[in-house]
Amino acid sequence: MxxxxxxxxxxxxxxxxxxxxxxxxxxxxxxxxxxxxxxxxxxxxxxxxxxxxxxxxxxxxxxxxxxxxxxxxxxxVSMVFQENNLFGHLDVTANVGLGRSPALRLSAQDKADVAAALARVGLAGMEKRLPRELSGGERQRVVLARVLVRDRxxxxxxxxxxxxxxxxxxxxxxxxxxxxxxxxxxxxxxxxxxxxxxxxxxxxxxxxxxxxxxxxxxxxxxxxxxxxxxxxxxxxxxx
Amino acid sequence: MRPSARLLAGALAAFAVLLVIGGAFAGLIAEVGGNWAGAAAAFDPYLLRIVRFTLWQAVLSTLLSVGPAIFVARALSRHPAFPGRRLLLALFAVPLALPAIVAALGVLALYGRAGWLAPLLGFVWGGDWPGIYGLSGILVAHVFFNMPLATRLLLESLDSVPADQWRLASQLGMGAGSGFRLIEWPAMRTALPGVAALVFMLCVTSFTIVLLLGGGPAATTLEVAIYQALRFDFDIARAVALTILQLLLTIAAVALMATFGAATTGEASISVASRRHAHVPPPERWANALLLGAVAAFVAGPLLATLLSGLAADLARLAGESSVQRATATSLALAAVSATLAVALAWSFVAARGALAARRSGRLAERAADLGPLVSLVVPPIVIGAGWFVLLRRTGGTFAAAPFMVAGVNAMMAMPFAMRALKPAHDAATARHDRLAAQLDISGWNRLRLVDWPALRRPLGVAFAFSASLSLGDLGVIALFGSESVKTLPYLLIERMGAYRTADAAGLALFLGLLCLALVLVADRLGREKP
CATH class of the missing domain: 3.40.50.300 (P-loop containing nucleotide triphosphate hydrolases)
Structure with a gap:
């Protein structure tokens, strides 16, 4: 792209x-x-x-x-807002996965892409965390990972x-x-x-x-x- | 939901509300149009006496509730930490959670002719205690309900006084008198008109308490007179005249309330914010202790009497009776339907209101969405019930309509409370999630499943439990529409009382009170937990 x-x-x-x-x-x-x-x-x-x-x-x-x-x-277009970029009740993987499927139905390929994107922004190992368990910088990395899987x-x-x-x-x-x-x-x-x-x-x-x-x-x-x-x-x- | 779907939901909810109210008005108008002379003839001196009594008891109840509440709230605020304060505040929340019918029975069980206090009161009275039917009974019950409510609201206004003002007061050496005059009274005075208007409104539309504790033509309010005209005298023309008067009266009361800007739907929880106070000198300390003790006894009395009388009843036999079981099942089913409807209506209105605000257009539509739900406060359930009763009388389906009327009207009555539980969470969630959901194309079922439900399930639970509790204890519409085939617990209770089976009534009151209390506790617990 x-x-x-x-x-x-x-x-x-x-x-x-x-x-x-x-x-x-x-x-x-x-x-x-x-x-x-x-x-x-x-x-x-x-x-x-x-x-x-x-x-x-x-x-x-x-x-x-x-x-x-x-x-x-x-x-x-993908847009990163000043705040409220993540759903607080969904974990990191789900938040990124929503960039691929708004129903959160992810194929094996989608899941692999999500994992790769998270690894790319340096969040490997944090897949199951909730946004409130992350620092401000880590939260913005999650958003960038979603930008990667949306690929706009x-x-x-x-x-x-x-x-x-x-x-x-x-x-x-x-x-x-x-x-x-x-x-x-x-x-x-x-x-x-x-x-x-x-x-x-x-x-x-x-x-x-x-x-x-x-x-x-x-x-x-x-x-x-x-x-x-x-x-x-x-x-x-x-x- | 997409904005257009939200507006559609709001429109549908508004249509449902208008249908219920419109049907009632159609019944009234058809009746007046068909029998103009009869309706006019119903305006006789007796009717004027009822109006006068309705207003008189409401004014007295308001004075007796709000007056003491000023001093109770002040005493609570002067002593932000004493053993049992939390318990006292919890006790003050109980009357709000109890159905009026249970409270009325509690008052009777304590102060009635055969009440727990009858021997003592008879001794003081000098003879056989006649019981407190009539105005005194109505006043005691209204104060039992509204004094804790007024106290809570006034305490809120006192708690809003910044701590710095208190520090300043003690630095300047203000005594209790000047502290009250310069700090406490001004803080309460701003809230006072609204609180008084709210209590007045609740007393003007009070039905159950007057029905149970009022006695004969001397102590009857408009709402009870409507019920008697429809159910006993079959005097439709009089019922219509009474209904129209009640409607005018309520509109006036609501206008009064709106003028003073009172919160129209009180919350059932009490702020327990504690703040260290200046030293309170011993004489005042004792006076406050005496006051709080007396008030606690006054509020706890009917509750205790309900408990004791209820336990004295043959509960095992009652539980085994098929009529009790049927009434319980009917009550629970109707409460569940009514609460579901109330929550659906509330959600629709809240969502539509949010969508209108987001469009930043149509101030008129926004105002309508704000005011629409308040209609259910202006039009008391008895008035709606009476209108439909008159309308359905022509079709002969009055009693068949009972379940729909009870569920529908109670849902409308609970809706403003449900909206209050739902609105803050809903508005916060949409503000947080709308743009993100729009960008990621999360809509419809996915939006509901992934975004709205997780964010709103707690407030929805609160709204549901609270609505169910309101519906469960209601004796308004069912008093008009109840019959052998459809009986709820409150209706069965009234029936047993009418048959002088007082012990049965006490047992049922305890059961009903505990059910409602449990629901409100669930609502409270859900509301407190962080999502």
Whole structure:
């Protein structure tokens, strides 16, 4: 599986008085960081691409296919939420297995894939644990294992590592980079941390007030030529 | 469930509720339309006297319940840790779990003409103790029920006072008087109108207690008069007039309650949050101990009398009687059906409400989904029963309809309580799982099996046990629709009382009380355990 290009065409959405309009083209296989102030619309943009929200006008095209009217499960997308990525009453294997079969009816091949995915993210031996028996980092690894067995060309992450300590976050970023090298999916990650963006992404989209304010190579945002609004935002972050 | 399925479930539940209420109104309207003069003629001085008594006993009951509750709650809050406090709070939860018929019998067994206290009361009275039928009996029973409830609610408001305020009070050297005036009273005052309105509402619609303890035309409320008009006088026009008045009265009471923002469905558990208090000086300590002791005796008395009288009955013979066995089976079956219906209705409403909120559109529909279930509080079971009774009378199928009426109406009455048990868990579970389930395409049966059932089975169990308990002890609809062919335990109990087989009635009351208590305990246990 390789990545798919994401095209948001004049995608309009209003939420509680905030008017948003997104127009953005992300090439297949890219790793894009999505940055911007709280409430600027990062999460909404991800939800629109994943299908949890429907734009009032405009289109979402993924891999050349118009998916604007498709339900979330039918889109070639996996999304990692800020929280509640796992069912607390189901064990690790079941949570990952749901990525293959929503009825949890798994063939021998499926079970082997689940085990392999868990081993790949470093969770071999924890198959029977419940989410509450895992650390925050391990829980996010379970989610990534499910992303592996779902094997969709697009991976969206909504501030996935915000709750992790620096060392664990570094490990997760490394893992994400390795998985991208293996699978080549298109990754879009919303984050507040400029270091995350620099460590992982090839390009960066800066969202402000429901619009894409700037989009380009990540390095361009951290030099003297950085857009003014982004500098203001990043400066705020560092203070 | 998908959002559309949830809305459909909500619509179906609303339709079912409207059908039950609509049928009752259809019966009333048809009757009034057919006999306008008769209904108008029923508004006579006697009817006005009934209205006056209904309001009067409710006002007195409210004052006598809420007034002492202020001081009981305060005493409990002043002493957050003393031996037996938990036991006392548990004792206060028992009346809420008991059917009204059992409590009424307990009051009679204690204060009645042949009650356990009759010799003592006769001595004080100076002659043969006449028993406490009439207003005094009604008041004692209402206070027995509602004073612990009011205490619990007021204690909650006192517990919400931040601990820092108490520390500040003791630092400033506030005495008991200024502490009450400056801290305790303001905290309780905000809750007081709502608590009083709730108790007033419960007393205005009280049926069983007035039926058993009220005596003759001098102490009759609208609900009991409706029952008598339908079952004994066959005076349909009067019953319709009474029903309409009762409906107006309840609507007024609910409006009152809504104005004061009271919780319409009290919970059966008591907060036992303990907080260290400032030193309480010995005189007040003794006064509080005396007050709590007296109140404990007042609440425990009828319970103990129920137990003793029940044990004195020939329980072995009762258990062997086929009529008792049949009534038990009927009661349990009807309670199970009624609880299932109540839980299904509650789940549908809660799910639909969540789906509406998620769509972030249609404020009107959301309001409707909030208010819809409250309809069952506005329209008392007797009113619904009376409407259907009048309607079915024309078809001649009144008594054949008994099981459906009992199960259906009791389900509606239990629904708000079931919703209260279900809503927090349901809303938390959907907030956690909806997007994930949508992404992974888990829907329909899979969603129910893998996601909803594991998350909701405990609150569903709570709702079921609580609804079953309510239905099991109810003597409202069955009083109207009961017959030789369909008898529940409360109906059988009334029958035995009417035949002066008091010992049998006491034995049945003990059995019924224990059944309901067991169900509520199960609900409580399920509700406490962490999933």
């Amino acid at each position: 390789t990545g798919a290009a994401i095209v948001c065409e004049q995608m309009a959405f209003s939420y509680g008085g905030a008017q948003m309009l997104f127009d953005l083209t992300l090439p297949a296989g890219a790793i894009v960081a999505l940055m911007g102030p709280s409430g600027s619309g990062k999460s909404t943009l991800l939800s629109l691409i994943a299908g949890f929200e429907t734009p009032s006008s405009g289109r979402v095209v993924i891999g050349g296919r118009d998916v604007t009217r498709e339900p979330p499960a039918a889109r070639p 060309p697009v991976l969206l992450l909504d501030e996935p590592f915000a709750a992790l300590g620096p060392a664990m976050k570094g490990d997760m970023l490394d893992l994400l980079r390795e998985l991208h090298a293996e699978r080549g999916m298109t990754i879009v990650m919303a984050t507040h941390d400029p270091d995350d963006a620099r460590a992982l992404s090839s390009s960066l989209a800066f969202v402000e007030a429901g619009r894409i304010d700037a989009f380009g190579p990540t390095e361009g945002f951290f030099g003297d030529a950085a857009p003014q609004a982004f500098r203001r935002y990043a400066g705020e972050m560092r203070r």
